[in-house]
Amino acid sequence: MFLVDWFYGILESLGLWHKDARICFLGLDNAGKTTLLHMLRFGVRTSSLYLHQSLVFWVSSFVLSIFISIMFHLQSLKQSEPTQQPTSDDFSIGSVHFTAFDLGGHQTARRVWKDYYAQLDAVVYVIDAHDKERFAESRRELDSLLSEESLATVPFLILGNKIDLPYSASEEELRASLGLTNFTTGKGKVKMYHSNVRPMEVFMCSIARKMGYGEGFKWLAQYIE
Numbered sequence: 001m002f003l004v005d006w007f008y009g010i011l012e013s014l015g016l017w018h019k020d021a022r023i024c025f026l027g028l029d030n031a032g033k034t035t036l037l038h039m040l041r042f043g044v045r046t047s048s049l050y051l052h053q054s055l056v057f058w059v060s061s062f063v064l065s066i067f068i069s070i071m072f073h074l075q076s077l078k079q080s081e082p083t084q085q086p087t088s089d090d091f092s093i094g095s096v097h098f099t100a101f102d103l104g105g106h107q108t109a110r111r112v113w114k115d116y117y118a119q120l121d122a123v124v125y126v127i128d129a130h131d132k133e134r135f136a137e138s139r140r141e142l143d144s145l146l147s148e149e150s151l152a153t154v155p156f157l158i159l160g161n162k163i164d165l166p167y168s169a170s171e172e173e174l175r176a177s178l179g180l181t182n183f184t185t186g187k188g189k190v191k192m193y194h195s196n197v198r199p200m201e202v203f204m205c206s207i208a209r210k211m212g213y214g215e216g217f218k219w220l221a222q223y224i225e
C-alpha cells in the first residue's frame with residue numbers, strides 16, 4: 001500500500017506528460033546509486049503504459065528467482081559488488097521518461113562521466129551520509145561536476161543516503177562538509193525559469209528503506225521541461 005501511495009504521489013506531483021528527461025546518477029562508489037536505480041525501476045514499472053514490460057519482467061523474474069536464490073545462499077553475507085562498467089537503464093515516472101546512468105564511482109568510471117554531460121537534464125548526486133571519512137573526497141568530485149561548463153544550468157539533486165544507519169550525518173553537517181551551506185536554491189516550489197542560477201538542493205534519505213528520495217525527485221521534476 002505504501003508503494004502504491006508513493007507511486008501515485010510521484011505521478012501527481014509531476015504534472016508533466018510526454019516529456020523526455022535524462023538523469024545521471026553520480027557519486028562515489030558504495031553511495032547507493034545502483035540501489036536507487038533499482039528502487040525507482042520497481043516503483044514505476046506498474047504503470048499501465050508499461051504493462052507488457054511488467055509481464056515480461058515478472059515472468060523473467062520468476063525464472064531468474066531460482067538462480068538468484070541459489071546465488072543468495074552462496075553470497076548471503078556479501079555486500080553488493082561495486083559497479084565495474086558504466087551501465088544505463090530506462091524508467092518512467094508517469095509519462096515522464098527518464099534515462100538513468102549508473103556509472104560507478106571508481107576512478108575509471110569517473111573518467112566516463114564526461115561522455116554523458118552533453119545529454120543531461122538533471123544530475124542526482126548520491127552521498128553515503130554515514131561514511132564521513134569520504135566526505136572530502138565526495139566534495140572534490142561534486143565541486144568538479146559543479147564547475148563543468150556543460151553542466152552549468154543542469155539541476156542537481158543531492159541525496160544524503162543511509163540515514164537509517166546510526167551516527168549518519170545530519171543534513172546541516174552534510175551541507176557544511178560539502179560546502180553547500182549557502183549555495184542551495186530552496187526546497188518546495190521555487191521558480192527559477194528565468195534565472196541563470198542552477199537549481200540545487202540537498203535531501204536526506206534512506207534508499208534501502210524507501211525514505212526521503214521521493215521528495216527529492218518531486219523537487220527535481222519541477223525543473224525538468
Ligand SMILES: Nc1nc2c(ncn2[C@@H]2O[C@H](COP(=O)(O)OP(=O)(O)OP(=O)(O)O)[C@@H](O)[C@H]2O)c(=O)[nH]1
Binds near residue numbers: 034084104165
Ligand atoms: N544502510 C543502508 N545501506 C544502503 C542504503 N542504500 C544502499 N545501501 C547499501 O550500500 C551498498 C552500496 O550500494 P550500491 O547501490 O551498490 O552503491 P553504488 O553507489 O552503486 O556503488 P558502485 O556500484 O560501487 O558505484 C550496498 O551494500 C547497499 O545495500 C541505505 O539507504 N541504507
